[in-house]
Amino acid sequence: QLQLQxxxxxxxxxxxxLSLTCTVSGGPVSSSSYYWGWIRQPPGKGxxxxxxxxxxxxxxxxxxxxxxxxxxxxxxxxxxxxxxSSVTAADTAVYYCARHSLGSYGYRYFDLWGRGTLVTVSS
Amino acid sequence: QSxxxxxxxxxxxxxxxxxxxCTGTSSDIxxxxxxxxxxQHPGKVPKVMIYDVSNRPSGVSNxxxxxxxxxxxxxxxxxxxxxxxxxxxxxxxxxxxxxxxGGGTKxxxx
Numbered sequence: 001q002l003q004l005q006x007x008x009x010x011x012x013x014x015x016x017x018l019s020l021t022c023t024v025s026g027g028p029v030s031s032s033s034y035y036w037g038w039i040r041q042p043p044g045k046g047x048x049x050x051x052x053x054x055x056x057x058x059x060x061x062x063x064x065x066x067x068x069x070x071x072x073x074x075x076x077x078x079x080x081x082x083x084x085s086s087v088t089a090a091d092t093a094v095y096y097c098a099r100h101s102l103g104s105y106g107y108r109y110f111d112l113w114g115r116g117t118l119v120t121v122s123s
Numbered sequence: 124q125s126x127x128x129x130x131x132x133x134x135x136x137x138x139x140x141x142x143x144x145c146t147g148t149s150s151d152i153x154x155x156x157x158x159x160x161x162x163q164h165p166g167k168v169p170k171v172m173i174y175d176v177s178n179r180p181s182g183v184s185n186x187x188x189x190x191x192x193x194x195x196x197x198x199x200x201x202x203x204x205x206x207x208x209x210x211x212x213x214x215x216x217x218x219x220x221x222x223x224x225g226g227g228t229k230x231x232x233x
Contacts, residue, residue, distance in 0.1 A: 046212065046225070047214075047227070048224065049222040049223065060219075060220045060221055061221070062124070063221070064124070096168065096169075100222075103157060106220060107157065107216055107222060109157070109159035109171050109174035109214070110161075110169075110171060110214075111171060111174075115168060116168060
């Protein structure tokens with residue numbers, strides 16, 4: 001059974017770079033049927049899509065975060081990663097990795113989620 | 124991109140039906156049939172309830188149904204049960220090859 005698991009520091013200082021990794025187990029990240037991406041949820045608030053990557057390296061980002069976000073994939077390790085630079089307290093959130101089911105012209109829905117990891121931005 | 128618009132809260136009594144609306148634009152909901160709905164209980168991971176506007180994943184109760192008209196999508200829950208009390212989020216693919224979520228709706232079962 002395919003599973004996703006986020007990992008990374010739970011505390012990041014303001015102005016530094018947040019780095020998270022999602023390990024995919026039970027199936028290959030190099031599947032032509034999916035994109036792999038990140039979604040976050042600040043405490044007590046709604047969901048925000050951050051971005052997604054295809055196994056070939058093709059990426060798409062939320063325009064509001066694009067200048068600070070990099071998503072990469074390592075097919076040899078069956079992982080994909082998120083880097084968010086110049087973080088502030090507003091970036092404090094639960095970060096989920098999620099599999100994006102692909103349709104004929106785009107992402108249909110998020111059919112598999114990691115358990116989420118809380119990242120707090122504080123000095 | 125602007126968030127899709129959902130009511131902040133809805134409520135209903137057990138056995139009743141409720142509908143949650145999700146309004147976007149022609150660049151997202153109105154332009155594509157990749158609208159999905161997610162249920163999130165407190166402290167839990169979101170779970171997809173509806174995808175491709177009106178399809179239910181295996182294992183999701185047929186009390187949940189989805190539809191779309193123009194730039195507005197809707198989630199209807201019939202035969203409300205206490206376990207349906209949760210936050211619900213809509214989501215749509217966009218013309219920029221991105222995804223946009225709604226602000227979320229808190230469903231209270233009275």
